[in-house]
Amino acid sequence: MVVSLLLGVLPAQVASAQSAKPKGQFMTDTIRVGKPFLYSLSYRHDPAQEVFFPDTTFDFSPFQVLNQEYFITQTDERGSLDSTVYRLVSFEVTPTQPLSLPVFVLNNNDCTAVYAAPDTVFIRFLPEVVQNDSLALQADTKVVPLRRQFNYAVFLGVVAAVAGLSLLIYWLFGRSINRQWQMFQLQRRHREFVRTFNRLNRNARERNSVSDAEKAVIVWKKYLERVEEKPFATYTTREILDNIPDEPLADALKDIDGTIYGQVRSKNMDVSLQVLRTVALRSYRRRRREIAQVGKEPVTE
Template sequence: MDKKLFYIVYLFLFNLIGTVHGQDRKIEVEGYFQQDSAMLGERVAYVLKVQYGEGSNIIFPDSTYDFSPFVLLEKKTFMSNTSEGVTLDSAVYFVSNFSLDPISNFSLPVYEVFKYDSLVHRPLEVSLALKLIIDNIPDELSFKDNNIYQPIETEFNFPLMIAIILSFALIGLGILFFFGKKIKRRWEIWLEKRKYKLFALKWKKAEEEFAAHPDMNHADELLGLWKTYMEHLKAKPFREWTTIEISDFLENKDIIKDFREIEMVLYAGKAGNNIPKACQNLWNICSDTYQQKITATDERK
């Protein structure tokens, strides 16, 4: 016998025997949404109820069922309620609709399970309308004329600022790496020339005031200015040395005469005849020492 025909005969005989024994096998299934419309992706409750008599084995769909066009979010089941031989089972399925169709139809079945087969009992389809959150766009758009400038706030571009700073830093490091020594020498020479010009102005002024007023204060100021500048050029304690010590260090015995001409005014209060020449000699020593220093700095490897 054909297998399909066998199942049909089996089910017919099974129902017939149930009727003979007075067992009511009528099954009523009801399914409905708790609302008639929902927004896209909104959580919606679908209620599924089934009433059946004694001897029936009813199973509700689980998460493996295809809920298209809906997506199952959660399922809640309730205790069976039996009264006068009729049992009521129910469950609530929480689903979401992601279809853009204006109307979505849905019907969730229950299964009556036998020993070797099962029957599907499906309620009537129910509809769920898609709720739009914006109004329909008109066919012709109307724009409001407005020629007033509207300022737009702009955020400061911190990543660009950091990139620029890093770029300048890398360029600076590269310049220092390749040209650092030359830049340092030029800087030292520039500073030395600046100090020399400042000394020349002070020396000229002090020399003129000493020539006009050859007294102790002007003589002390002139010698102090010379010793201070020579101390800077040679990095030696000229202000602490005596005239003899300065002469020995510079290997210049004639400087003793120049100092004596000025020191006569400082200690004896008497001006000599060779003060202008002594001042010129002291200036020449400073000038020659300065030239030697910047030349040594410029030629340094």
Template sequence: MRRFLLIFLSCIPAFAQKPQAHFLEDSVMVGKEIKLAMSYTHSSKSDVVFPDSSYDFTPFKFVSYELFETKTIDGKSLDSVVYTLVTYELDSVLYFQPSIKYLISGEKVYADSAKVYLKSSIKGTPRIKETVPLFVVKKDLNLPKITYYLIGLFLIIFVIVAFFGDWFKQKYRLFILERKHKRFLNDFKKRALRPKLLNNNERAVQEWKMYMEELEQEPISTMSTSELGKLYQNLPLEQALKTFDSAIFGGVISEELPMAYNVMQNFAVRRYRQIRRSGAHLHRS
């Protein structure tokens, strides 16, 4: 190998302006190593750097290299290196154009492309003979595996219910409580816009009592105004209920009716917030 390299390098014209690159074999097989010789003649005052393992050797891959000692004659230096490369490409002809770089200026100088032929390891035309007929295997139901996953799922659900069941129940009840409260406020505010309609006022009181009954978990809908006054000990609320009684039973549409709507609505909102904060409604449910 060294003798062949020396013969190759001796054939390079003196003081060449381009790097010289040449494969030491004319053909290569996929996955087999091949040698690439490279040399460059330059001024002895300049330093050059040959490609190393970080260089892109496509369509080859770097394996190793052997760098030879610089030879200087009459102010001209000859640097040379032999690379061991390998390829996995399938093209019939492979080309590679390496370059050297001046150390100080960083300038790159490219060599002429080196060429090598790909030699197939298969002789003749490959032929595939069908020896076994195609047989489609049906997928069986993997009962043990499904059972394993079901048991695991049930265990996870059991742990979640055991440790977080109360928390989930509380969150759900709070959600239902809030939704009913918003629905009540929406309907009650609409009725407050029509205080002069007798049927509207009667329905407003009924809906208020039904909502308070569900909120308090007490038979509010069956209580009279005096009984509600004793229960809540709230004078403005009792006066508002009396104003509604006058409108419903006596047909007296008082100017205080809009204020009565406002008092009953504010009282329901206040009780909702108190019960939600204390959690009393959740514990009783």
């Protein structure tokens, strides 16, 4: 649209322009505040001359430049014609606003600014609204519900308070809480061991099952491993006795080994398994005393 408008106006008007002075003109007579409009600038000169037009960084006061469009140089017997179109906007309310832009001609040492004749544009104001006292505004008092917004300040404050309270409680009661938790874990594992061990012992007695007796020994070793914190599951009978020197335990383990490896149930199998259960109970009670004494002063005679 800009190209067709410029080509329709410039050739007839610029052809008669003086060769030594550029021509600048608004493409409309009146403008509105805040509405873009066009301003054309052209200059006919000697083809040997090099000229420059103001770019968008130039001061176009009282206007503001939005963009600029250049056109290809046209050369004929009258010389070279350079032209450009600026898209401007004004936010001033002065009724008349003039503009005169220069064209810079390159000389041997510097550039000479040659100004176009000023052109003026007029501000078109909107028609005044006719006030009518008979028209009354109706109040709209309908309450519009607002969306709840998350209060991050209160949330962060609550988090900080909870964190501080938790640290204070841990500092005051952390050792006691940790001791109670360890005690709870120890009791839970002992109940699970007793329930599983008794079931396997009962199956071994009622079914005359050597495999259930072997499973009971495995459960016993794994339980001692958790309580004593030693790898009893991988220990041989000799290594177990080295860690738990006990004569009834030695007899019980030898009797159980003979039953497992010989695949013939011993008549003392029930007694031997009960010995293992007694050893596990003794280890459990010792560990309970150790946990209960954590953080306490040792009792001296």
